[in-house]
Amino acid sequence: MAQRLKPLLDKVLVQKVMPMTKSAAGIFLPETAAARVNEGIVLATGPGKRTLDGSLIPVSVKEGDKVLLPEFGGITVKLEEDKTKETSYHLYRDDEILGILQDK
Amino acid sequence: MAQRLKPLLDKVLVQKVMPMTKSAAGIFLPETAAARVNEGIVLATGPGKRTLDGSLIPVSVKEGDKVLLPEFGGITVKLEEDKTKETSYHLYRDDEILGILQDK
Amino acid sequence: MAQRLKPLLDKVLVQKVMPMTKSAAGIFLPETAAARVNEGIVLATGPGKRTLDGSLIPVSVKEGDKVLLPEFGGITVKLEEDKTKETSYHLYRDDEILGILQDK
Amino acid sequence: MAQRLKPLLDKVLVQKVMPMTKSAAGIFLPETAAARVNEGIVLATGPGKRTLDGSLIPVSVKEGDKVLLPEFGGITVKLEEDKTKETSYHLYRDDEILGILQDK
Amino acid sequence: MAQRLKPLLDKVLVQKVMPMTKSAAGIFLPETAAARVNEGIVLATGPGKRTLDGSLIPVSVKEGDKVLLPEFGGITVKLEEDKTKETSYHLYRDDEILGILQDK
Amino acid sequence: MAQRLKPLLDKVLVQKVMPMTKSAAGIFLPETAAARVNEGIVLATGPGKRTLDGSLIPVSVKEGDKVLLPEFGGITVKLEEDKTKETSYHLYRDDEILGILQDK
Amino acid sequence: MAQRLKPLLDKVLVQKVMPMTKSAAGIFLPETAAARVNEGIVLATGPGKRTLDGSLIPVSVKEGDKVLLPEFGGITVKLEEDKTKETSYHLYRDDEILGILQDK
Numbered sequence: 053m054a055q056r057l058k059p060l061l062d063k064v065l066v067q068k069v070m071p072m073t074k075s076a077a078g079i080f081l082p083e084t085a086a087a088r089v090n091e092g093i094v095l096a097t098g099p100g101k102r103t104l105d106g107s108l109i110p111v112s113v114k115e116g117d118k119v120l121l122p123e124f125g126g127i128t129v130k131l132e133e134d135k136t137k138e139t140s141y142h143l144y145r146d147d148e149i150l151g152i153l154q155d156k
Numbered sequence: 157m158a159q160r161l162k163p164l165l166d167k168v169l170v171q172k173v174m175p176m177t178k179s180a181a182g183i184f185l186p187e188t189a190a191a192r193v194n195e196g197i198v199l200a201t202g203p204g205k206r207t208l209d210g211s212l213i214p215v216s217v218k219e220g221d222k223v224l225l226p227e228f229g230g231i232t233v234k235l236e237e238d239k240t241k242e243t244s245y246h247l248y249r250d251d252e253i254l255g256i257l258q259d260k
Numbered sequence: 261m262a263q264r265l266k267p268l269l270d271k272v273l274v275q276k277v278m279p280m281t282k283s284a285a286g287i288f289l290p291e292t293a294a295a296r297v298n299e300g301i302v303l304a305t306g307p308g309k310r311t312l313d314g315s316l317i318p319v320s321v322k323e324g325d326k327v328l329l330p331e332f333g334g335i336t337v338k339l340e341e342d343k344t345k346e347t348s349y350h351l352y353r354d355d356e357i358l359g360i361l362q363d364k
Numbered sequence: 365m366a367q368r369l370k371p372l373l374d375k376v377l378v379q380k381v382m383p384m385t386k387s388a389a390g391i392f393l394p395e396t397a398a399a400r401v402n403e404g405i406v407l408a409t410g411p412g413k414r415t416l417d418g419s420l421i422p423v424s425v426k427e428g429d430k431v432l433l434p435e436f437g438g439i440t441v442k443l444e445e446d447k448t449k450e451t452s453y454h455l456y457r458d459d460e461i462l463g464i465l466q467d468k
Numbered sequence: 469m470a471q472r473l474k475p476l477l478d479k480v481l482v483q484k485v486m487p488m489t490k491s492a493a494g495i496f497l498p499e500t501a502a503a504r505v506n507e508g509i510v511l512a513t514g515p516g517k518r519t520l521d522g523s524l525i526p527v528s529v530k531e532g533d534k535v536l537l538p539e540f541g542g543i544t545v546k547l548e549e550d551k552t553k554e555t556s557y558h559l560y561r562d563d564e565i566l567g568i569l570q571d572k
Numbered sequence: 573m574a575q576r577l578k579p580l581l582d583k584v585l586v587q588k589v590m591p592m593t594k595s596a597a598g599i600f601l602p603e604t605a606a607a608r609v610n611e612g613i614v615l616a617t618g619p620g621k622r623t624l625d626g627s628l629i630p631v632s633v634k635e636g637d638k639v640l641l642p643e644f645g646g647i648t649v650k651l652e653e654d655k656t657k658e659t660s661y662h663l664y665r666d667d668e669i670l671g672i673l674q675d676k
Numbered sequence: 677m678a679q680r681l682k683p684l685l686d687k688v689l690v691q692k693v694m695p696m697t698k699s700a701a702g703i704f705l706p707e708t709a710a711a712r713v714n715e716g717i718v719l720a721t722g723p724g725k726r727t728l729d730g731s732l733i734p735v736s737v738k739e740g741d742k743v744l745l746p747e748f749g750g751i752t753v754k755l756e757e758d759k760t761k762e763t764s765y766h767l768y769r770d771d772e773i774l775g776i777l778q779d780k
Contacts, residue, residue, distance in 0.1 A: 057224060058256040060216045065255070090753075098255075099216075104208045104728045112684045112723075120681060120753060129194075129224060129254065143254055150753065150767055151689070151722075152682040161328060162360040164320045169359070202359075203320075208312045233298075233328060233358065247358055265432060266464040268424045273463070306463075307424075312416045337402075337432060337462065351462055369536055370568040372528045377567070410567075411528075416520045441506075441536060441566065455566055473640055474672040476632045481671070514671075515632075520624045545610075545640060545670065559670055577744060578776040580736045585775070618775075619736075624728045649714075649744060649774065663774055 057129065059098040062111050062146040066092035066119060066126070067139060090121045091153060092142065100146075111146040118153040161233065163202040166215050166250040170196035170223060170230070171243060194225045195257060196246065204250075215250040222257040265337065267306040270319050270354040274300035274327060274334070275347060298329045299361060300350065308354075319354040326361040369441065371410040374423050374458040378404035378431060378438070379451060402433045403465060404454065412458075423458040430465040473545065475514040478527050478562040482508035482535060482542070483555060506537045507569060508558065516562075527562040534569040577649065579618040582631050582666040586612035586639060586646070587659060610641045611673060612662065620666075631666040638673040681753065683722040686735050686770040690716035690743060690750070691763060714745045715777060716766065724770075735770040742777040 059065050069091045094117040100110040113119055126142040163169050173195045198221040204214040217223055230246040267273050277299045302325040308318040321327055334350040371377050381403045406429040412422040425431055438454040475481050485507045510533040516526040529535055542558040579585050589611045614637040620630040633639055646662040683689050693715045718741040724734040737743055750766040 056258055057254075058258055060253055060255055061251055063254065102207070102213045103726070103730050105730075106207050106209075106211050106213055107730050109726045109730055122751065127226065127254065147685055149684055150681075150687060150751065151684055154680055154682055160362055161358075162362060164357055164359055165355055167358065206311070206317045210311050210313075210315050210317055231330065231358065264466055265462075266466060268461055268463055269459055271462060310415070310421045314415050314417075314419045314421060335434065335462065368570055369566075370570055372565055372567055373563055375566065414519070414525045418519050418521075418523050418525060439538065439566065472674055473670075474674060476669055476671055477667055479670065518623070518629045522623050522625075522627050522629060543642065543670065576778055577774075578778055580773055580775055581771055583774065622727070622733045626727050626729075626731050626733055647746065647774065 061098045062101040063098045064144050065096040066142045068092045120150040165202045166205040167202045168248050169200040170246045172196045224254040269306045270309040271306045272352050273304040274350045276300045328358040373410045374413040375410045377408040378454045380404045432462040477514045478517040479514045481512040482558045484508045536566040581618045582621040583618045585616040586662045588612045640670040685722045686725040687722045689720040690766045692716045744774040
């Protein structure tokens with residue numbers, strides 16, 4: 053997807069990270085409630101928004117950032133060629149993204 | 157249409173791309189649900205919007221760009237002479253367009 | 261009307277063009293649903309709007325332009341002396357007008 | 365009224381012009397539906413609005429202009445001393461006024 | 469009240485003028501419907517509002533001005549010590565005041 | 573409270589002044605309807621808000637000012653340690669405060 | 677959490693402080709109504725928001741500040757690895773935070 057879609061303005065393309073949950077038998081199962089997925093990887097970003105005097109405000113995340121996403125908001129995107137895949141792509145405005153997740 | 161309609165300000169004229177779907181018999185059929193069509197070709201763009209100090213912010217797409225469109229929004233346009241044609245033309249504001257689709 | 265009404269600010273005076281429809285007998289009939297008329301001729305424009313620092317943004321259409329109009333919006337105007345006429349005059353804000361129609 | 369009320373900022377004082385209608389017997393009668401009156405004479409204007417950097421944007425009409433008024437909007441004003449009079453005074457913001465009517 | 473309350477920003481302190489109405493017996497009576505009172509005297513004004521670049525836009529009325537007030541809007545103010553008085557004090561934002569009334 | 577809470581931006585910490593009411597027997601009683609309390613003392617203020625170009629607009633009241641408050645608006649604040657006290661603290665945005673009350 | 681989540685723009689990461697309440701038997705019990713918790717510790721802040729001319733307005737609180745929080749607003753955040761913990765993390769926009777609490 054990141055090779056195909058170049059977001060515009062302050063839009064950010066994010067792939068949600070499906071958390072694994074351990075079953076009673078100890079097997080990891082993907083969670084069913086997609087609504088609970090609130091982490092994602094930034095695949096691509098737009099160049100940023102223009103200010104009132106025409107200069108550019110770049111977006112505050114970059115490709116590869118692991119980000120914390122809001123429970124609501126964002127637009128789900130799916131290309132024709134991806135319609136059978138399970139992966140979940142989303143576009144967020146830069147100021148909708150809550151924060152960057154860092155490895156400890 | 158592109159030869160006829162010159163969009164104003166930050167408006168972008170887009171022709172939606174009808175996806176083909178393979179039938180059980182292997183024949184490609186156009187999808188019926190037009191709402192699911194979310195790809196288009198930019199036919200023409202306006203010059204851009206004016207900022208508060210009067211300078212111009214050009215639109216972020218250009219003629220020929222293949223773009224990803226939002227599920228809602230945009231205005232369907234039809235000229236008198238095109239009323240029998242099946243093609244579907246739409247005007248979007250530049251900031252409604254989600255991204256540019258690139259060939260792999 | 262254009263000789264009589266001078267629009268203010270970014271308002272644009274437009275006369276709608278009634279499309280002709282061919283009847284079964286081959287005679288052209290005016291369409292009844294005025295709502296479907298979406299082309300017009302610019303009769304007069306205001307000087308434009310002021311920006312926040314007081315300078316002028318001129319309107320993006322000019323007298324004589326054939327324009328594509330939105331399905332909704334605009335204000336219908338009628339002067340006392342025109343009340344028996346069938347012609348239809350409308351005022352649009354410059355940014356409501358969708359585009360300029362060019363001859364092929 | 366114009367001698368008494370000095371409008372503030374971008375407010376414009378307008379006296380509506382009652383149109384005459386010919387009765388079946390050939391006598392001109394004032395129209396009853398005041399809502400249909402959409403022409404007026406500018407009696408006085410405010411100095412204009414301040415922009416964000418403090419400079420003044422003057423109003424676009426001047427005393428004596430015959431103006432086309434919107435169907436809705438404006439504030440009806442009546443001074444104590446005028447309460448028995450039939451004349452109808454109104455205050456409009458400059459950008460509510462549709463256009464200036466010129467003599468042919 | 470004017471000695472006690474110093475309005476802030478673009479707020480204006482106004483005392484409404486109760487109009488007198490002649491009764492059938494020829495005696496002037498105060499009108500009962502306070503809502504119909506639309507004239508007032510400016511008792512005090514704030515220094516004005518700040519523009520986006522921090523400079524001051526002074527209010528457009530001054531102490532002593534007789535002003536025309538809108539039918540709705542404004543805040544009625546009453547100090548503890550005035551609770552038995554009949555006078556009626558109001559705070560308006562500068563841009564709510566319709567105009568200044570001048571003596572003929 | 574003023575020693576403990578430092579308001580941010582254009583927020584103002586106010587302690588409402590409970591008015592006393594004389595009973596039939598001549599004894600002053602505190603009013604029960606807190607909603608009617610519209611006077612307060614400024615205990616602390618924030619530094620002010622930033623304008624669009626980053627400079628500071630200071631608040632228009634200062635510690636110790638006796639202020640007239642609007643009937644609605646403001647946020648009631650209570651710290652853990654004050655939960656048994658009767659005093660009533662409130663935070664207002666600077667532009668919500670109606671005016672400064674001066675001693676005669 | 678503070679080591680893991682870096683807030684963006686003007687967002688502030690806050691850990692709510694659970695107040696203790698003395699039971700009849702003299703034992704301190706945590707309050708059940710989380711809605712009543714209105715104090716928190718700032719764990720991390722974003723760099724601030726951009727003004728219209730592109731310069732930065734830093735947030736008005738810093739790591740370690742004890743802050744007074746509004747009753748409503750803010751977003752509760754929970755990372756996968758913290759889902760069994762009782763601690764409560766929240767993101768507020770800088771201008772939602774009411775004030776800084778200082779030690780007496």
